[in-house]
Amino acid sequence: MLKVGVIGCGYWGPNLIRNFSQLSSTVVKRVSDLDQARLKRMAELYPGIETTTDYRTIIDDPDVDAVAIATPVHTHHGIALDALNGGKHVLVEKPIAASIEEAEELVRLAGERRLKLMVGHTFLFTSAVRKMKEIIDSGELGEIYYINSQRLNLGLFQQDINVVWDLAPHDISIILYLLGQMPRCVTAVGASHINPAVEDIAILTMEFSDNLIAFVQNSWLDPDKVRKMTVVGSRKMMVYDDVQPTEKIRIYDKRVEKPKYYDTFAEFPYSYKYGDILIPKINGAEPLHAQVCHFVDCILNDVEPITSGKNGLDVVKVLDAAQRSLDRGNNKIRLR
Ligand SMILES: NC(=O)c1ccc[n+]([C@@H]2O[C@H](COP(=O)([O-])OP(=O)(O)OC[C@H]3O[C@@H](n4cnc5c(N)ncnc54)[C@H](O)[C@@H]3O)[C@@H](O)[C@H]2O)c1
Known part of the structure; x- marks a missing residue:
């Protein structure tokens, strides 16, 4: 024991x-x-x-x-x-x-x-995020163009950290897990309204290689609780809404294409696909249960945790770059 x-x-x-x-x-x-x-x-x-x-x-x-x-x-x-x-x-x-x-x-x-x-x-132990990873890795969405993540609510205001260090670790850890790579550059814009020294709203832009981009919006000053992530690919699009009790993921068979051949310049060159919406079944087990089970398994079986110290360090590298961007007039920061 x-x-x-x-x-x-x-x-x-x-x-x-x-x-x-x-x-x-x-x-x-x-x-x-x-x-x-x-x-x-x-x-x-x-x-x-x-x-x-x-x-x-x-x-x-x-x-x-x-x-x-x-x-x-x-x-x-x-x-x-x-x-x-x-x-x-x-x-x-x-x-x-x-x-x-x-x-x-x-x-x-x-x-x-x-x-x-x-x-x-904790979110890496949710069935929804695991399912999203499975879908992205299967190639169903095609080439990933961008991810947009929103984590908004009223409070809870923290004393020792701003909204980026409080909320963005969740978005960043999910995005790094889904994409399996680190961003090259991070830009952050934020503002402080309640405590002058602590940003309570912020937007991060994470630029990856190959034109892939992720946006993260965090707020302690929003009337609604929003936990939403949109993944847009060349073939399909996926929306993860963690506030939904059961139907957390929707896969939209939607895309836009520029046809290879078209007759005249007058002809509109884009075609839009509006297909079905699929809602995969997600198991509703408590993620924290899976997280503590994984910790125990890693100790007992001498395995490296999925959310290892190194994974924690990667997230802190992105947070650090976001903080430097906030501190330096929203400059684009290349990751150390
Ligand atoms: N994984 C998640 O989804 C999730 C959710 C909420 C909070 N958190 C994290 O959990 C941590 C705590 O957040 P919280 O919201 O519970 O904060 P909190 O302020 O409600 O609780 C922190 C507690 O730590 C105690 N404490 C402080 N210094 C201590 C010390 N030296 N020894 C013993 N106790 C000490 C405080 O008295 C307080 O009761 C943070 O890192 C936060 O980011 C994670």
């Missing part, structure tokens, strides 16, 4: 505690938070769980094999570093760290210590 400690019992941490507690292969031995009231609530929900305001108690416990970290982003690096130095496998929430240097240090240390380092890019 794998013994797990969870650090951070705010909004997201209790979901990790619940999912680890439901597995037959793991037991949540200890949890930590700075807030006593949150620890009291966890102790009520999970009798026998040991609570502490000092996360080092978890790391110093030789009985604990792995830790999951769901604390604010600026604390990820320090806590994950301590955990790896303490010999624990680490699952850290997204984004893996607040800078490229921090993420690189974690990846290096995990490699040296031969410990698993995994990042909580």
